Amino acid sequence: MGPLIPNGIIPQDWDSIIAILIGLVFGFVLEASGFSSSRKLAGIFYGYDFAVLKVFFTAAVVALIGMYYMDYLGYVDITQMYVHPTYLWGAIIGGVIMGIGFVAGGFCPGTSLCAVAIGKVDAIVYVIGIIIGVFIFSELFFLFQPIYEGYFMGNITLADSLGVNPYWFIFIFTLIAILSFVISDIIRKRNKKIFY
Amino acid sequence: MVKKKVAKVLDLRYVVLAGILIILAGGLVLLPKYEKHEGIKPEQLLSNVISPERYISTDKLADILINQDPSYLLIDVRDEESYTKYSLPNAINIPLKKLLSEDFEAYLNQDQYNVVLYSNDNFYADQAWIICNRLDYKNLNVLKGGINKWYETIINPPKPTENMPAEAFELYTFRKAASMYFGVAYPEQFKAPVAKKVVPKKVITVKKKKKAPAEGGC
Numbered sequence: 301m302g303p304l305i306p307n308g309i310i311p312q313d314w315d316s317i318i319a320i321l322i323g324l325v326f327g328f329v330l331e332a333s334g335f336s337s338s339r340k341l342a343g344i345f346y347g348y349d350f351a352v353l354k355v356f357f358t359a360a361v362v363a364l365i366g367m368y369y370m371d372y373l374g375y376v377d378i379t380q381m382y383v384h385p386t387y388l389w390g391a392i393i394g395g396v397i398m399g400i401g402f403v404a405g406g407f408c409p410g411t412s413l414c415a416v417a418i419g420k421v422d423a424i425v426y427v428i429g430i431i432i433g434v435f436i437f438s439e440l441f442f443l444f445q446p447i448y449e450g451y452f453m454g455n456i457t458l459a460d461s462l463g464v465n466p467y468w469f470i471f472i473f474t475l476i477a478i479l480s481f482v483i484s485d486i487i488r489k490r491n492k493k494i495f496y
Numbered sequence: 497m498v499k500k501k502v503a504k505v506l507d508l509r510y511v512v513l514a515g516i517l518i519i520l521a522g523g524l525v526l527l528p529k530y531e532k533h534e535g536i537k538p539e540q541l542l543s544n545v546i547s548p549e550r551y552i553s554t555d556k557l558a559d560i561l562i563n564q565d566p567s568y569l570l571i572d573v574r575d576e577e578s579y580t581k582y583s584l585p586n587a588i589n590i591p592l593k594k595l596l597s598e599d600f601e602a603y604l605n606q607d608q609y610n611v612v613l614y615s616n617d618n619f620y621a622d623q624a625w626i627i628c629n630r631l632d633y634k635n636l637n638v639l640k641g642g643i644n645k646w647y648e649t650i651i652n653p654p655k656p657t658e659n660m661p662a663e664a665f666e667l668y669t670f671r672k673a674a675s676m677y678f679g680v681a682y683p684e685q686f687k688a689p690v691a692k693k694v695v696p697k698k699v700i701t702v703k704k705k706k707k708a709p710a711e712g713g714c
Contacts, residue, residue, distance in 0.1 A: 361517060361521075362517075365517070365520050365521055365524065368524050369520070369524065372524070372527060467524045467525045467527075468525055470521050470524055470525075471521045471522055471524065471525045473521075474517050474518060474521035475518065475521075477517075478514045478517065478518065481510075481514070
């Protein structure tokens with residue numbers, strides 16, 4: 301039956317409208333759970349708040365398990381799902397830059413826009429920084445192009461590239477997630493209470 | 497007291513949630529695996545199989561070939577030997593055994609062309625059609641009667657007898673013309689050259705008018 305849009309159950313023309321609706325809800329939930337505060341976000345690097353880790357890891361695990369159950373029951377065809385293409389070195393270098401920006405600025409791109417919406421000055425500066433970065437990247441694209449378009453691995457998932465059974469992979473991934481939650485809780489308890 | 501108990505249970509809520517996640521993920525591992533059903537549903541396949549829509553007649557195909565319709569793709573599902581012996585013009589050979597190999601997928605799984613499958617009869621072509629139809633490939637047709645029927649109707653059309661309706665004669669002339677297109681020669685094409693009658697030249701003498709002498713005078 302699903303995915304709904306590729307199989308024509310929802311017409312393709314609706315996808316930008318659906319994207320806007322999902323975006324609104326996503327932004328609202330981010331704001332409501334305190335993700336528009338750079339202090340909360342940066343907490344993961346200083347060990348006093350692991351909300352980011354918990355939220356995104358849980359989201360990934362729940363979506364993964366739910367998706368594979370839907371696939372098993374025949375509601376969704378997992379082979380039709382969009383898998384983001386992997387450009388290995390582009391992803392690694394981009395990830396490092398993004399990580400440095402995250403520690404230094406206290407936002408990731410999504411949450412920074414969320415914080416701009418509630419009028420945080422640091423977020424506004426951060427977004428201006430993003431725009432400058434985008435401008436530099438576009439102007440010097442010819443320099444970055446070999447990395448940007450090279451090392452293409454195809455539309456592969458982690459289970460594909462490791463060559464393991466996806467069901468076992470999910471199980472182990474879930475265990476890792478829960479283990480990381482436990483460890484992060486222990487670390488948080490050791491830290492003295494920080495008010496932010 | 498009750499509140500304390502509730503608080504005690506609620507303290508465990510993260511443990512419970514983690515347990516649910518682990519149980520669900522473990523369930524995925526333990527669930528019995530089954531071969532996924534590929535392509536269209538069995539009911540759909542059955543109704544497609546019963547419907548004679550897939551058949552294309554030899555006359556229609558001859559018409560298509562003569563008009564050189566570019567939207568048709570002929571696929572011969574017989575083995576290579578029969579294909580090299582005789583096949584229809586511009587046909588591609590995809591032996592039934594190699595039907596699902598990746599080399600040929602681009603010919604079958606597309607929606608640009610109307611594919612016509614044929615074999616000696618329509619038996620093997622029907623098998624190929626069912627396999628491809630099951631995989632939800634589009635625009636597949638089967639030549640009714642296959643090469644044998646093609647030979648009987650187009651290459652060597654039976655002459656209608658006198659008591660047949662006019663349509664039979666029309667069909668015969670069409671088939672005959674088609675067979676000529678595909679290279680069959682008929683004896684009546686080669687009429688003995690008619691000897692030209694030698695017509696003796698008739699000499700017609702044209703009397704020249706004598707110039708009349710000027711008459712009278714002024």
